[in-house]
Amino acid sequence: MKTDTDLFFEVPFDAQQEARMLASEVICRLLLWMADGRSIEERGLRVCVALYCVRPDLLDHATLGQIGDNLGRTRQAVHKLAISFRETTQITA
DSSP: OOOTHHHHHHSOOOHHHHHHHHHHHHHHHHHHHHHTSSSHHHHHHHHHHHHHHHOGGGGTTOOHHHHHHHHTOOHHHHHHHHHHHHHHHOOOO
């Protein structure tokens, strides 16, 4: 008599497919968070904050204060977005 747990051992594991599914989930979370801005300017700010959190070298290591100054926002407002990004994506690096 077979049970559902037997399927776990019979279905081959495809590491590439699993990696694609995980990457897709991460990309979807990133895009949804960035698209959550109400205007194009807010979305652009969110993109900058995401880059700051993930790859600050792509922003020439700009600080949150510099990002805010360039986009007409306070450092505190940009810092709140950085916290939101990290909480939403669970990316702490």
